[in-house]
Amino acid sequence: MSDSIFDHDHHVPAVALPSDIPAALLRKTPLNLPNPAELEVLRHYTRLSQKNFSIDTQFYPLGSCTMKYNPRIAHTMAALPGFARLHPDTPAQGMQGLLQVLWELQEWLAATTGMAAVSLTPAAGAQGELAGVAMIRAYHAAHGDHGRRKMLIPTAAHGTNPASAQMAGFDVVEIPNLADGDLDMAFLDQHLGPDIAGIMLTNPSTLGVFERRITEIAARVHGAGGLLYYDGANLNAILGRVRPGQMGFDAMHLNLHKTFATPHGGGGPGAGAVAVQERLRPFLPLPVVAREAAGALRWLDEGDLPRSIGRLSAHGGNIGVLLRAHAYLRRLGRAGVGRVSAYAALNANYLLRELQRVGYQAAFPERRASHEFILSVSDLQKATGIRALDVAKRLLDFGIHAPTVYFPQLVPECLLIEPTETESKATLDRFVTVMAQIRREALEQPELLREAPHHLPVGRLDEALAARRLDVAGGL
Amino acid sequence: MPYIAHDAAETAAMLAAVGVERLDQLFDEIPPVLQVQDMALPEGLSEMALQRELEGRALANAPLRCFAGGGAYAHHIPAIVWEIAGRGEFYSAYTPYQAEASQGTLQVIYEYQSFITRLTGLEVSNASLYDGASGLAEACLMALRIQGGDKSILVPENLLPGWRRVLDSVLGLQDIRLVSVPYDRATGTLILPADAGDAAALIIPQSNALGLLEPVDALTDWAHAHGLLAIAVVNPLALALLKAPGVWGTQGADMAVGEGQPLGIPLSGGGPYFGFLACRKAQVRQLPGRLVAKTVDGQGREGFCLTLQAREQHIRRGKATSNICTNQGLMVTAATIHMAALGGYGLQQTAVLCHERAVRLRELLAGVPGVSLPYGGAFFHEFVVRLPHAAVAVRDALLGYGLLAGLPLSDWGMGEAGDLLVCATELLEEADLLAYRGALTSVLETL
Numbered sequence: 001m002s003d004s005i006f007d008h009d010h011h012v013p014a015v016a017l018p019s020d021i022p023a024a025l026l027r028k029t030p031l032n033l034p035n036p037a038e039l040e041v042l043r044h045y046t047r048l049s050q051k052n053f054s055i056d057t058q059f060y061p062l063g064s065c066t067m068k069y070n071p072r073i074a075h076t077m078a079a080l081p082g083f084a085r086l087h088p089d090t091p092a093q094g095m096q097g098l099l100q101v102l103w104e105l106q107e108w109l110a111a112t113t114g115m116a117a118v119s120l121t122p123a124a125g126a127q128g129e130l131a132g133v134a135m136i137r138a139y140h141a142a143h144g145d146h147g148r149r150k151m152l153i154p155t156a157a158h159g160t161n162p163a164s165a166q167m168a169g170f171d172v173v174e175i176p177n178l179a180d181g182d183l184d185m186a187f188l189d190q191h192l193g194p195d196i197a198g199i200m201l202t203n204p205s206t207l208g209v210f211e212r213r214i215t216e217i218a219a220r221v222h223g224a225g226g227l228l229y230y231d232g233a234n235l236n237a238i239l240g241r242v243r244p245g246q247m248g249f250d251a252m253h254l255n256l257h258k259t260f261a262t263p264h265g266g267g268g269p270g271a272g273a274v275a276v277q278e279r280l281r282p283f284l285p286l287p288v289v290a291r292e293a294a295g296a297l298r299w300l301d302e303g304d305l306p307r308s309i310g311r312l313s314a315h316g317g318n319i320g321v322l323l324r325a326h327a328y329l330r331r332l333g334r335a336g337v338g339r340v341s342a343y344a345a346l347n348a349n350y351l352l353r354e355l356q357r358v359g360y361q362a363a364f365p366e367r368r369a370s371h372e373f374i375l376s377v378s379d380l381q382k383a384t385g386i387r388a389l390d391v392a393k394r395l396l397d398f399g400i401h402a403p404t405v406y407f408p409q410l411v412p413e414c415l416l417i418e419p420t421e422t423e424s425k426a427t428l429d430r431f432v433t434v435m436a437q438i439r440r441e442a443l444e445q446p447e448l449l450r451e452a453p454h455h456l457p458v459g460r461l462d463e464a465l466a467a468r469r470l471d472v473a474g475g476l
Numbered sequence: 477m478p479y480i481a482h483d484a485a486e487t488a489a490m491l492a493a494v495g496v497e498r499l500d501q502l503f504d505e506i507p508p509v510l511q512v513q514d515m516a517l518p519e520g521l522s523e524m525a526l527q528r529e530l531e532g533r534a535l536a537n538a539p540l541r542c543f544a545g546g547g548a549y550a551h552h553i554p555a556i557v558w559e560i561a562g563r564g565e566f567y568s569a570y571t572p573y574q575a576e577a578s579q580g581t582l583q584v585i586y587e588y589q590s591f592i593t594r595l596t597g598l599e600v601s602n603a604s605l606y607d608g609a610s611g612l613a614e615a616c617l618m619a620l621r622i623q624g625g626d627k628s629i630l631v632p633e634n635l636l637p638g639w640r641r642v643l644d645s646v647l648g649l650q651d652i653r654l655v656s657v658p659y660d661r662a663t664g665t666l667i668l669p670a671d672a673g674d675a676a677a678l679i680i681p682q683s684n685a686l687g688l689l690e691p692v693d694a695l696t697d698w699a700h701a702h703g704l705l706a707i708a709v710v711n712p713l714a715l716a717l718l719k720a721p722g723v724w725g726t727q728g729a730d731m732a733v734g735e736g737q738p739l740g741i742p743l744s745g746g747g748p749y750f751g752f753l754a755c756r757k758a759q760v761r762q763l764p765g766r767l768v769a770k771t772v773d774g775q776g777r778e779g780f781c782l783t784l785q786a787r788e789q790h791i792r793r794g795k796a797t798s799n800i801c802t803n804q805g806l807m808v809t810a811a812t813i814h815m816a817a818l819g820g821y822g823l824q825q826t827a828v829l830c831h832e833r834a835v836r837l838r839e840l841l842a843g844v845p846g847v848s849l850p851y852g853g854a855f856f857h858e859f860v861v862r863l864p865h866a867a868v869a870v871r872d873a874l875l876g877y878g879l880l881a882g883l884p885l886s887d888w889g890m891g892e893a894g895d896l897l898v899c900a901t902e903l904l905e906e907a908d909l910l911a912y913r914g915a916l917t918s919v920l921e922t923l
Contacts, residue, residue: 005587005816015824017717018831021854025689028723031716032594033820041816042556045584049565052580056564069479070568073523078744079558082534087544088746089883090537094875097536098745111516123606123747124802126789134649160801162794168649172794210505241503242510257802261479265806266581267571267603267766269748272802285645310645314547314609314638314735315746327530331478333520338513343480345502350490368505396577401570407790424481425490451774456576458779466771466783470757472586472600473593474770 005044006474008036051457052266053401059427061351063372063404063416064158064206066236066258071331074262074324083323088315092298098319099297103289105273105326109254112329112337113232114245115275119284121317125233128253128272129164129200134309135251135276135283136198136227137168142283142307145225148197152226154183156206156408158233170197177410181209181364183217192224202231203247204238204370206408207363208348208416218248227251227280235259236344236420237371240337244275251276259340260325271321282307287316343421344371351419351428358436363411372418374411377442381413386442388413390449393460394441397453398434478520540880541908543837545858545899546685547608547636548746549738551713551826552903554817557740561810571766571805575781581805582780585768588812595715596708596732597722598754603766604803608735609639611751612679612709613646614764614798615733618755619677619705620652621762621797627676628653632666634684635709637888664688664851664860666695672702680729681709682718685890687858687897688851689718696725705730712752713738714856716820716827721754731755740814741807750804750811761787764798826902830857833900833909840913841898846920850895857901860885863894865923870916871896873923877915 012035017026036044053060060067078084086095106118122128133151140148151170153161154177162172173191176184183201199221203211211217218228230244230252236259244252256262257270264270276284286308287299299316302308332340348369355375356362363374380386392402392415404416419428441448453459482490487499496502503511521529542550561567565580572578572585585603592601605611616629629647631640631654643654655673659666664686672678678699682692692708699706708721708729715721721729737749755763761784769783789796818826834857842849846864863870867884874881882898885891900909 006590012819012821015821015828017824018828018835020835021689021717021831021856024693025719025854027715027717027719031820031824033591033815033823035819035821036816038554038556038817041813042560044816045560045813046563048580048583049560049563050580051578051583052565052569053574053577054565055568058577060570062570065570067568067570071479073526075562075567077527077530077534079742080531080534082531082537082539084742084744085539085542085550086537086745087540087542087550087743087880088548089544089546089887090540090745090880091872091875093872094538094540094880095745097533100536101530101533108517123610123804124800126799126801127606127610130646130649130799134645137649158801159789159791159793159796160799163789163792163796163799166794167646167799169651212505212507215507215510238503238506240515241512242506243512243515246510246512263567263806264570264802265804266566266569266578266584266809267805268802269606269750269804269807270802310648311638311641312610312645313607313642313747314636315607315749317746318606318748319745320742320748323530327526330518330521330529331523331526334515334517336478336520337515337517339477339480342499342502343482346482346487346490346494346499349494349502353493353495368502392574393576396574401577402574422479422481425486453576457579458576458777459773459775461575461773461779461781462771463781463783466769466781469769469771470760470783471770472760472767472783473590474586 003044005036006034008040009034058399058401059423059431060401061403061417061419062401063418064233066418066420068261068420069422070261070263071328074327077327078320078323096297099289101326102322103291103297105322106289108329109273109275113252113275114243116278117281117284118273118275119288120273120322121285121287121312122253122272122274123313123318124268124270125253125255125272126160126164127312128274129160130167131274131285131309131312132229132251132253133165133168133170135280136229138283138309139227139280140197147195150195151197152191152199156410157200157202158206158231161200161231177207181207181367182211182213192220196224196226198227198229200229200231202234204234208370208373209364209367210370214247233258237341239341241341245277251280256321256325261328262321262324269318269321271318271325283309285309286311340421347419347421347423347428348372351417354432355435358432359439363414372416375415376411376413378413380442384442384446386446386449388415390452391415391438394438394449394452397455400431400434538875541878542880543882543898543912544880546883546897547638547735548743549899549901550743550903551738551901553740553814556817557810557814560813561806566809567806572782579779582768584809584812586770586780588808589768591812591815592752592754595712596754597720598732599757600760600763601752601754602763603768604808605751605753605765605800606804607747607749608751609642611733611753612639613643615707615731615753616643616647616677618762618764619707622705622759623676627674628655630655630657630669630675630678632657632659632679632681634659634686635679635681636685663853665690665853668698672704675704677705677707679707679709683856683858686851686860687855689854693725696729700727708732710734711738712736713827716823736811739811741810748804748807750807762797765800765803829902833904834859837900837909840909841916844913844917844920858897858899860895860897862892863896864920866893867896869923870919873919874915879912879915
């Protein structure tokens with residue numbers, strides 16, 4: 001039986017409600033939330049925190065999620081009262097310090113991506129995608145090109161890509177990948193035409209390999225009048241080395257909570273800044289920070305960018321996350337950004353070789369890994385019925401977070417593994433030792449995996465019961 | 477090398493294992509023409525130098541006593557809230573897809589959902605959306621899915637304009653029509669529309685952008701009488717005092733959405749905050765975003781997991797209820813701890829204090845020569861004062877007194893040039909209120 005906050009409730013007197021508000025508008029019964037003592041609150045949530053895996057306590061090789069160290073200095077700086085207590089509607093003259101930070105971040109992200117202009121406002125990758133495809137839609141509309149309804153998206157793309165395209169009013173056409181991981185160019189050619197709005201790509205792709213014909217793809221899509229959108233989820237693989245702007249992309253988002261080391265926070269908040277080529281600048285989401293000739297900084301609004309796709313949240317976006325990303329980038333500087341991708345690639349390629357050495361099968365053995373790679377345990381499934389999920393759950397018993405499993409879906413029984421650059425060789429070597437042991441267990445004692453995890457607060461949970469009973473609020 | 481552990485010997489050993497000599501060779505599948513060796517970035521800083529630089533930037537933001545609201549509010553946050561929310565096990569964890577390794581985050585979300593359902597009087601709450609405004613856009617899309625067909629949304633003209641602009645951006649992408657509902661210029665509150673047209677839902681803000689309380693029972697009943705869904709837009713702290721949306725009118729509102737920032741989230745220049753969205757259980761399959769349920773493991777032990785994931789983009793892709801993936805998780809953790817730390821009693825007490833401070837300030841400001849009160853209706857903790865000069869000029873002059881005096885309604889294209897929306901919270905003591913009156917008196921004398 002888990003400890004519930006509702007178990008800590010002390011009787012307190014009712015609060016008298018104001019008499020100047022009509023009774024019909026007031027609460028009829030006291031607010032039925034528990035009244036625990038502060039020490040009870042502290043212990044309850046501290047104990048809950050101890051039931052979590054986290055980067056601070058465990059290796060977290062979660063593919064596509066870039067679970068790198070979140071530098072504490074960034075957290076400390078974002079919490080400075082001069083930032084934390086700033087009301088969003090403070091006039092610009094009262095927030096020049098914040099605007100300076102945001103303006104610099106815009107400039108640096110533009111330099112890093114090879115793009116002309118940046119808006120920091122999207123709250124997460126998916127909102128950045130929505131902003132990106134909305135800009136593509138607005139661009140075509142501004143050119144009187146209203147027939148471009150189709151958005152091309154690889155089958156292996158993140159689920160947010162088709163969902164965002166759909167929310168922006170596009171029809172999604174999925175494009176398959178070839179056996180070597182690259183895009184099917186023949187299929188692409190079949191779908192290029194006057195109804196194409198653009199294509200959404202991740203590069204390196206979700207298959208953990210670099211799309212080698214990207215400039216050719218860009219030429220063909222542009223030739224058909226379409227634009228290219230870059231999903232920045234895998235930017236860590238090429239940071240400081242390859243710029244999406246030079247690959248031919250017109251618009252992109254950056255996941256600052258991945259590449260720029262801001263925390264994932266148990267699901268968010270992130271930040272999904274968008275960067276665009278010059279021709280899309282008029283359509284950027286608002287607000288954007290601008291520097292006047294005299295050096296003063298201010299927010300741009302609808303009067304400055306009348307063709308903007310508009311606003312995505314009530315204020316400037318996830319400012320506290322942007323402050324953290326700025327601190328990280330400032331700490332790394334021009335020499336540090338290239339090291340990110342270099343060591344991310346080194347860790348991934350080293351881990352791939354070592355895991356192959358102990359018997360695991362790579363999905364794309366002929367290809368160089370990017371910052372992540374895919375293993376398939378189809379061989380184990382054929383031999384003993386053990387699935388990728390079982391390997392993942394057994395890893396938890398060793399104090400290692402599971403890799404991403406069953407994504408991308410086109411590789412059967414896959415594990416998508418991303419170590420990130422902030423893990424040491426010793427951590428990777430221990431992971432290899434554990435994975436080798438799990439492989440032996442799979443062949444010799446498969447039930448050990450099927451019943452894993454054994455050493456966590458709970459074992460595998462009954463998800464069907466959860467959905468059927470739908471106990472989503474309680475404590476009564 | 478900041479945040480990278482490898483020494484030269486380790487790097488060499490790893491390169492040898494991979495079968496290359498230099499780090500650059502790891503990128504040999506990328507066309508050389510695409511690779512650059514330098515970027516226009518500043519040199520890196522030591523942590524010490526970085527701290528010095530950013531502390532300077534933080535000090536360049538004026539420290540102001542805050543009398544501004546408009547959707548973001550200055551409240552006291554108990555020290556334990558971020559002490560615990562900032563623990564690495566919460567701060568640096570991923571989305572709780574691996575339930576066994578995420579029971580802490582999952583139970584926190586379950587408790588959060590429980591608290592939100594009690595505040596709103598509805599049965600289900602999701603695990604958060606980006607902010608109140610984007611949450612309202614999602615609520616409208618949800619209402620359209622429930623109602624089916626090609627319908628519009630009724631949007632009050634006294635909804636916060638920043639929220640309206642988000643609706644324009646997000647719903648506009650799907651060519652959804654937004655039909656404005658006017659408010660009575662004399663009372664500041666909504667006028668019941670003559671007919672509902674083809675609307676799927678009516679948005680009901682409590683409080684509205686002028687800080688005034690709306691006749692929510694009548695509005696909810698009107699919506700239901702015309703076959704519309706009622707979407708309540710509420711301040712969660714105000715719900716400690718005000719009638720819960722679930723019991724508005726005879727049937728209750730169908731959805732409640734709002735900005736969660738008043739629950740333990742720093743102002744932080746505008747974010748990160750979080751949006752909450754609650755609904756009836758019958759409509760849970762149209763709810764966007766993550767949802768946590770209680771269940772058991774193979775040994776019958778109680779545990780928590782994400783549920784009904786077939787609504788979400790990682791399963792349903794283009795047919796999902798929303799594209800949302802990353803939400804505002806850590807803000808929800810902080811809000812949950814905040815609500816527990818204050819308790820039901822503390823939340824009610826805080827809300828009452830906010831109201832009393834606002835009543836007192838309104839009375840003080842009304843006594844300043846030339847200042848009048850355009851609206852007489854009931855309010856929670858925000859109200860409009862009408863100044864004898866442009867509110868923008870008065871607001872700017874009061875910055876010199878260390879006060880952020882409020883929000884000029886002219887910035888929103890509402891009211892008259894002299895209208896200033898003023899907010900008071902529990903943070904402001906009598907001395908602060910008197911200081912505001914004194915400063916305003918001086919400024920009005922000199923303008």
